[in-house]
Amino acid sequence: METYDPQAIETRWQKVWEDENAFHTPNAGPGTGNAYFVLEMLPYPSGTLHVGQVRNYTQGDVLTHFHRRHGKRVMRPMGFDSFGLNAENAAIRDGGHPRDIVRENIKKIRAQMKRMGWAIDWEREIASHEPEYYRWTQWLFLQFLKAGQAMRKEAPVKWCPKDQTVLANEQVIDGRCERCGTLVESKMLEQWFFRYTTYADELLDEMDLLESWPERILAAQRNWIGRSEGAELLFRVDELDIDIPVFTTRADTVYGATFFVLAPEHPLVPKLVAATEQEPAVLDYVRRTAAHSFAERENKEKDGVFTGRFAINPANGERIPMWVADYVLMEYGSGAIMAVPAHDDRDFEFAAKYELPVRQVIAPVDGSEPELPYVAKSREAKLVNSEQFTGLPAPEGERQIVEWLGKRGRGRPAISYRLRDWLLSRQRYWGSPIPVVHCGSCGIVPVPEEELPVLLPEIEDYAPKGKSPLESAEDWIRVPCPQCGGEARREADTMDTFVDSSWYFLRYCDPHNDTAPFERSAIDEWCPVDQYIGGIEHAVLHLLYARYFIKVLNDLGIVGFREPFSRLFNHGWVDMGGAKMSKSKGNAISPDDFVREHGADALRLYILFIGPADARVEWQATGLEGMSRFLRRLWRVALEVAAQSPEEGPGELAHKANETIVKVTDDIGRRFAYNTAIAAVMELVNEIARDPSAPGARFAVETAVSLIQPAAPHVAEELWGRLGHERLWEQPWPTADPSLLQRETFELVVQVNGKVRDPLEVPADLPEDELVARAKESPKVQAQLNGGEIRQTIVVPRKLVNLVVN
RNA sequence: GCGGGCGUGGCGGAACUGGCAAACGCGCUGGGUUUAGGUCCCAGUGGGGCUCACGCCCCUUACAGGUUCGAGUCCUGUCGCCCGCACCA
Structure with missing residues (x-):
């Protein structure tokens, strides 16, 4: 009998599919129906693929085939997140242009993807570094600018001293740069921001529109947005005619405020101490704090310095000392707090250190004496030492105090968010230029839309210098102001690559459009994405940015929906040696050797079989042999059955085959349980192998081949042909015969x-x-x-x- | 501290709605085919006990309770592990 030769079979069918353009699904216009958009997260073209990424795309591939064979018009595109530090750092390290590095990598990855046999519509391929793409990234930026959603502002920002660029909040992990692990510093800089925070409530509330997002992602986003309801109270500075607002979630404890704290970066600090005895000590403290990284600041013991000033507690008129301390953050609330040491851990710690008074104003209703700090805020706690509010349950006390202060103009209910605006400018070369011009007389002027794209200039030296390398492109940077014609300079910063990936799925719908980012009708036909697949690492990065982007585009009337990704599946990652497999950790395993030895089908099956699709798994190459074994067994059994004259009839095998149809259909279509789907087909094949001449064997083999096709399309196609049929990839998915299920x-x-x-x-x-x-x-x-x-x-x-x- | 999740053989895992725990695969053991190795085929493989044997019994899903005719699955508590956030007022 002819032996199973995966290399020959796989390359043969891959050629057929390529020649026929088998997986291209053209636009058919909105309302045609049956459109189904399967999307895996945009890959970053660093080097070559590893088996962890193979997992992502193989899962998407199974769904693609599955839905195609259910009669859906499936769009399953591919592209590359090709701007960014990875290519730029490689260029600095090894020489060469980032563009060439990216081009090489994409070429290699594309070849690997084709060799895996994934059913990708290559006619829709995009790459974010190409002018044809970033032209429209820039165009979208201008729409945001017009709508007031993009702006420049000075703010305390995170700065990576190694990459020499600012970072978004989301790119700082444990106080370190997400990319290089360097301790991140704080700088006060004027930068470009998207007004993310204006959509905080929509980002929370419209989670209801998401059909099946994993709870952990939603939880991470809720947590990240960090909405908290409380009050803003006004404290007057004694002897100065200044009011300073504080945000608090514990207005019920206002009678316990025994001191007041400002963040070192608070803009009023210099004014408070100007020409006083305390001025040198306070300014010195502010300077020393600025020299600390965020991580150092978080881990050190709290300290601070007295300003010599006093604030007036709006509730009881008490004079309380004002301090500057580094445990108060400028970025949150108003950058100043009322300190209630009896009922807050941090204030308590600070009060203990500087021997500041502690006054209890909340007590348990049962009359017991709590150990301080006592932080309870529930009906089990009541107010004490709080004048007319004494005795009220804490939540009711809070409500009444805020209302009472409100009537006297000293407070109001307020909501604060942990979420900060999205800092989008980067002082690096390899990204989309921000399409504006700085003019001495007109200020910030957008580049006219018809002049887009603003092309990245060619420069010699990409090395980061703390300001954008584009500054050195003198010819490029000097331009006449589009408004007044006077001398002006281009914006030299480039965009965060997360801007590129916040809209790429829209471009797939109309990838070659050169007069607009996309036709609205193409978007209406395909979007939102029906099934999105990707790793959990983007829980609060890409997934939140893209949600924001779509909400703005919807409010601008550019797209007709609120949420970009209806259903999201988070695949688990692949571990190697106990750590998540990744290029940067150096523990990446290439699929190439396995494909050469066992074939793409065996690797595909194994990566699906290795564990539940959403669980993290440890890579163990030995299991791959089992998949080779299974495929050889399937091959042998199928050829044997194909060779004999069909002996039909509903035997036990017909029952088993029909049950397998039900099981596999449910496992793939509803449960994303590819591992058990494959196990079910194995069971069926084992059953046939026991007696290949039994009645129903031919039907059972054809069923097994048909059901395994989404996971192992090459061998399935080959066997389907040898069983006397054609074009399995276009055949309807099998349905069970109810009478044979009985x-x-x-x-x-x-x-x-x-x-x-x-x-x-x-x-x-x-x-x-x-x-x-x-x-x-x-x-x-x-x-x-x-x-x-x-x-x-x-x-x-x-x-x-x-x-x-x- | 807050939030999300997990704990089943030597290993990866299955058991979806409470109904034969360990499907499927890896590994291992024995046997067959083969000049040999590999491939391939057959049988066995959670623990303990009884039996010459066919068989039969008991125990077992981190631990302790509970609900139920029945619990890996539901509830309470304990222990352990993983992930995210964290000086957020």
Whole structure:
């Protein structure tokens, strides 16, 4: 018998699919129906693919085939997130232009993807570094600018001293740069921001529109947005005519405020201490704090310095000392707090260090004496030492105090968010230029849309210098102002690559459009994405940015929906040596050797079989052999069955095959349980192998081949041909024959006191009382009953009988 | 501290709605085919006990309770692990 030769089979079919453009799905216009958009997250073209990424795209591939064969017009595109530091750093390290590095990498990855046999519509390929793409990234930026959603502002920002660029909040992990691990510093800089925070409530509330996002992602986003309801209270600075607002979630504790703290970066600090005895000490403290990285600041013991000033507590008129301390953050709330040491851990720690007074104003309702700090805020806690509010439950006390202060103009309910605006400018070369011009007389002027794209200039030296390398492109940077024609300079910063990936799925719908980013009709046909697949690492990065982007575009009337990704599946990553497999960790395993030795089908099957699709798994190459073994067995059995004259008839194999159809369809379509789907087909093949000449064997083999096709399309296609058929990739998905799902008998589980005593084969149509009678007849059951009296009989139709005795 | 999740053989895992725990695969053991190795085929493989044997019994899903005729699955508590956020007022 001819042996299974995966190399020959796979390259043959890959050529057929390529020649036929088999997986291109053209636009058919909106309302055509049946459109289904399968999308995996945009890959970053660093080097070559590893098996962890193979997992992502193989899962998407199974769904692509599955939905195609259910009659859907599936769009399954591919592209590359090709701007960014990775290519730029490689260029600095090894020489060469980032563009050439990216081009090389994309070429290699594309070849690997084709060799994996993934059903990708290559006619829609995009790459974010190409002018044809970033022209429209720039165009979208201008729409945001017009709408007031993009702006320049000075703010305390995170700065990576190694990459020499600012970072978005989301790119700082444990106080370190997400990319290089360097401790991140704080700088006060004027930068470009998207007004992310204006959409905080929509980003929270419209989570209801998401059909099946994993709870952990939603939780991470809720957590990241960090909405908290409280109040803003006004404290007057004694002897100065200045009011300073504070945000608090514990207005119920206002009578316990014994001191007041400002962040070192608070703009009023210099004014408070100007020309006072405390000025040198305070300014020195502010300077020393600025020199600390965020991580250092978080981990050190709290300290601070007295300003010499006092604030007036708006509730009781008390004079309380004002301090500057680094445990108060300028970025949150108003950058100043009322400190209530009796009921806040941090304030308590600070008060203990500087021997500041502690006054308890909340106590348990049961009258017990709590250990301080006592942070309870519930109906179990009541106010004490709080003048007319004493005795109220804490939540009610809060409400009344805010209302009372409000009437006197000293407070109001307020909401604060942890979310900060999205800092989008980067002082680096390899990104899309921000399409504006700085003019001495007109200020910031957008580049006219018809002049887009603003092309990246060619420069010699990409090395980061703390300001954008584009500054050195003198010819490029000097331009006449589009408004007044006077001398002006181009914006030299480039955009965060997350801007590129916030809209790429829209471009797939109309990838070659050169007069607009996309036709609205193309978007209406395909979007939102029906099934998005990607790793959890983008929980609060890409996934939140893209949601924001779409909401703005929807409000601008550019797209007709609120949420970009209807359904999201988070695949688990692949570990190697106990750590997540990645290029940067140096533990990446290339698929190439496995493809060469066992074939793409075996690797595809194995990566699906290795564990539940959403679980993290450890890479173990030994399991791959089992998949090769299975494919050889399938090959042998199929050829053997193909060679014999068909002996049809609904035997046991026909039942088994129909049950397998039901199981596999449900596993793939509803549960994303590719591992058990494959196990089910294996079971069927094992069953056929026991007697390939049994009745129904041919039907069973064809079913097995058809069901395994989304996971192992090459061998399935080859065997389908040898079984006398054609073009399996276009065949309708098999449906089960209900009459063959019915069996004449079933195995009745007979229990005594809940323990299985005798499984009995009985006719399917036996009435309940007959089932019980059969159960009682069983000698094994009789032995267990031991003549005892049956107190209760439980019958589960078509499953079991449970006899309960004393 | 807050939030999300997990704990099943030597290993990866299955058991979806409470109904035969360990499907499927890896590994291992024995046997067959083969000049040999590999491939391939057959059988076995959670623990303990009884039996010459066919078989039969008991225990077992981190631990302790609970609900139920029946719990890996539901509830309470404990222990352990993973992930995200964290000086957010």
